[in-house]
Amino acid sequence: MNWHVVIDNMPILAKGALLTLELTAGAVAIGVVIGLFMALARLSKRKVARAGAIAYIDFFRGTPLLVQIFLVYFGIPMLLQWQTMPDNYQYTAGILAMGLNSGAYIAEIFRAGIQSIDRGQSEAARSLGMTQAQALRYVILPQAFKRTIPPLGNEFIALLKDSSLLSIIAIQELFYTGKIIVGRTYQPLPMYMAVALYYLVMTQLIAQWVAYMERRLGKNDLR
Amino acid sequence: MIFVKNLHKSYGKLEVLKGIDCHIREKEVVVVIGPSGSGKSTFLRCLNKLEEPTRGEIIVDGIPLNSEVNVNTIRREVGMVFQRFNLFPHMTAIQNIVLAPEVVRKTNKDEARKIGMELLAKVGLFDKADEYPDRLSGGQQQRVAIARALAMKPKIMLFDETTSALDPEMVGEVLSVMKDLAREGMTMVVVTHEMGFAREVGDRVIFMDEGIIMEEGEPNEVFANPKNPRTQAFLSKIL
Numbered sequence: 026m027n028w029h030v031v032i033d034n035m036p037i038l039a040k041g042a043l044l045t046l047e048l049t050a051g052a053v054a055i056g057v058v059i060g061l062f063m064a065l066a067r068l069s070k071r072k073v074a075r076a077g078a079i080a081y082i083d084f085f086r087g088t089p090l091l092v093q094i095f096l097v098y099f100g101i102p103m104l105l106q107w108q109t110m111p112d113n114y115q116y117t118a119g120i121l122a123m124g125l126n127s128g129a130y131i132a133e134i135f136r137a138g139i140q141s142i143d144r145g146q147s148e149a150a151r152s153l154g155m156t157q158a159q160a161l162r163y164v165i166l167p168q169a170f171k172r173t174i175p176p177l178g179n180e181f182i183a184l185l186k187d188s189s190l191l192s193i194i195a196i197q198e199l200f201y202t203g204k205i206i207v208g209r210t211y212q213p214l215p216m217y218m219a220v221a222l223y224y225l226v227m228t229q230l231i232a233q234w235v236a237y238m239e240r241r242l243g244k245n246d247l248r
Numbered sequence: 249m250i251f252v253k254n255l256h257k258s259y260g261k262l263e264v265l266k267g268i269d270c271h272i273r274e275k276e277v278v279v280v281i282g283p284s285g286s287g288k289s290t291f292l293r294c295l296n297k298l299e300e301p302t303r304g305e306i307i308v309d310g311i312p313l314n315s316e317v318n319v320n321t322i323r324r325e326v327g328m329v330f331q332r333f334n335l336f337p338h339m340t341a342i343q344n345i346v347l348a349p350e351v352v353r354k355t356n357k358d359e360a361r362k363i364g365m366e367l368l369a370k371v372g373l374f375d376k377a378d379e380y381p382d383r384l385s386g387g388q389q390q391r392v393a394i395a396r397a398l399a400m401k402p403k404i405m406l407f408d409e410t411t412s413a414l415d416p417e418m419v420g421e422v423l424s425v426m427k428d429l430a431r432e433g434m435t436m437v438v439v440t441h442e443m444g445f446a447r448e449v450g451d452r453v454i455f456m457d458e459g460i461i462m463e464e465g466e467p468n469e470v471f472a473n474p475k476n477p478r479t480q481a482f483l484s485k486i487l
Contacts, residue, residue: 148298149334149393153348153400154324163347167338 041202055124060131085129178235327397387418
């Protein structure tokens with residue numbers, strides 16, 4: 026076994042890890058926006074909004090991410106009848122697919138958070154003349170958001186790990202990079218262990234950040 | 249000021265209000281009493297549409313409660329204080345108070361804060377302005393909740409068993425704030441089990457049971473000479 030391979034390839038792996046982080050960050054941004062929107066639609070009084078949100082969540086939670094990645098990567102160009110794929114389209118497609126997917130999970134996280142807030146809170150807000158939107162914005166969501174931090178942390182970690190699936194559309198993220206190096210050096214054990222370690226460090230970083238946020242936001246909430 | 253006509257409210261098959269008619273005049277303090285499950289809280293919550301009536305008509309300050317716009321207009325004019333306080337736990341006492349004036353009435357920040365501090369002084373909590381609800385006792389929280397409702401400068405105040413969740417030694421401080429309000433001429437509808445309060449500040453007592461108004465009248469009259477047998481039975485149990 027040749028551990029020098031790992032040392033020699035550390036910088037290249039780091040580059041892959043950085044791309045993994047970027048892809049995850051992009052997906053998280055999209056996922057949080059979609060998630061909030063879908064959670065509100067899911068809780069709406071309007072039947073159409075509710076049905077739409079349920080259909081969205083069911084689809085993206087009920088089908089494999091891998092299939093969704095292919096659907097976006099190959100499906101959108103076909104749908105829009107592009108003659109050629111734009112440069113670097115795989116990155117856009119990859120982030121979009123992951124964002125759409127995590128949006129479904131984050132929607133459910135936000136919904137649970139909103140529903141966990143005591144009804145008296147919204148009654149108090151409404152009794153003061155606030156509209157439903159104002160009650161949400163100033164009273165419900167700030168409290169709900171605090172409670173969603175732990176499950177959101179889980180989701181971000183899962184998303185970071187799932188980003189390895191993007192190797193299938195030739196995005197040179199961490200796993201893809203490792204695979205390429207293995208193909209060149211025939212040293213799967215040390216290389217994949219190094220890859221795993223890189224993932225572990227990144228997921229630990231997210232876990233630490235989540236714990237920090239929880240402590241910081243929780244300091245005024247003794248219950 | 250408040251007209252209620254033939255108000256009905258059902259939850260599924262359970263009929264909680266079975267036709268309430270009532271008129272509450274300006275500056276009147278009406279105390280609603282009755283056994284638990286008699287529908288008195290539901291009646292109160294219909295007055296600002298926290299509950300949707302099944303049938304009937306409610307007109308508050310000349311505005312019928314029949315559209316979303318009207319309901320929001322009315323809620324600005326009608327303050328409500330809850331049994332379980334419902335302060336916003338992520339905000340300090342003063343932030344709880346200034347939120348609605350700033351957001352709903354678009355009062356500027358300095359003005360809202362000035363009014364808020366005056367109200368905190370009025371309920372005896374000037375020095376607790378920057379405390380979070382968790383750091384306040386139940387009685388203090390309830391007084392902040394009253395100040396929060398008053399910050400909207402309501403014409404009517406609704407009190408829903410505001411002392412029922414309090415430790416006995418804290419009931420007095422909340423009642424005294426309510427008495428001050430009554431003396432200042434606030435129109436009030438008060439659901440309570442505090443018969444002393446009803447007798448002292450109530451202009452009228454309404455006794456409810458099984459979803460209807462069984463008896464109403466001047467507190468002294470109702471307490472001394474209840475006419476309805478239900479009222480007699482209820483009062484004999486608690487007095």
